[in-house]
Amino acid sequence: MSPELTPEEIYKMVHKHQLTKTVASELLISLLEESDNDQIRAKCIFAFSKVALKQQKLFRILENSLVSDKSALVRRAAVRVIFENFPKRENYLLLKFATRHETSVIVIKQLLDLFNRTDDSHFNLFKRDLKKRLEEVYDIIADEVELLLNLGILYIEFSKEFDLDIYSSWFKIMELLKKFPDNIGLLPRLSYLRSGGHRLKPLSQSSISLAELRKVYFKGNEIISLPNFWERVKKI
Secondary structure, X not given: OOOOOOHHHHHHHHHOOOOOHXXXXXXXXXXXXXXXOHXXXXXXXXXXXXOOOOHHHHHHHHHHHXXXXXXXXHHHHHHHHHHHHOOHHHHHHHHHHHHHHOOEHHHHHHHHHHHOOXXXXXXXXXXXXXXXXXXXXXXXXXXXXXXXXXXXXXXXXXXXXXXXXXXXXXXXXXXXXXXXXXXXXHOOOOOEEEOOOXXXXXXXXXXXXXXXXXXXXXXXXXXXXXXXXXXXXXXX
């Protein structure tokens, strides 16, 4: 068996009955433990659920990955698979642990996205607690938390710094904001923007894609006027 098989190839071979689930799981575990490519390792996490490992074995792998893996990409994958594949009575404690202790921007963003998908009261409490943590770390109000996380994700997409944590991300995000006019169009669902005192310059044409934007706060910047297509936006 070739050691170069990817997680996708392993899954396809199981689907075509060219590999047993037992052999596939062993190959995936080997990749997860030995690969130095975190993106491949994260794909292993998703592949585990696809090859239908026994739930107990899968849960142990996910638990170990979420609690102790150094890669934020792997932990993010583990959070999603845990949330989507296990009932609350089984995933509750692990997600509670992540809510209280996780520091990675991409993992926290994944947690909030997952919690936003449910009306479950326990997960709503997790979401509230997670936002409260971020309010304290960033010294911001609750309404700004997800915007700041989105900017953190934007920075990560540019820099490929996947392990960026919430404690160092503030300074990286401020650097991103200095290039704000060129990047703003990458947030098409943005509805409220508060960014005072960052020496921002006139906005580029990419901002035309901000169809949902309704309120902005730009005090302390170098923006003299806004493009015509921003007439619908309320300045505060």
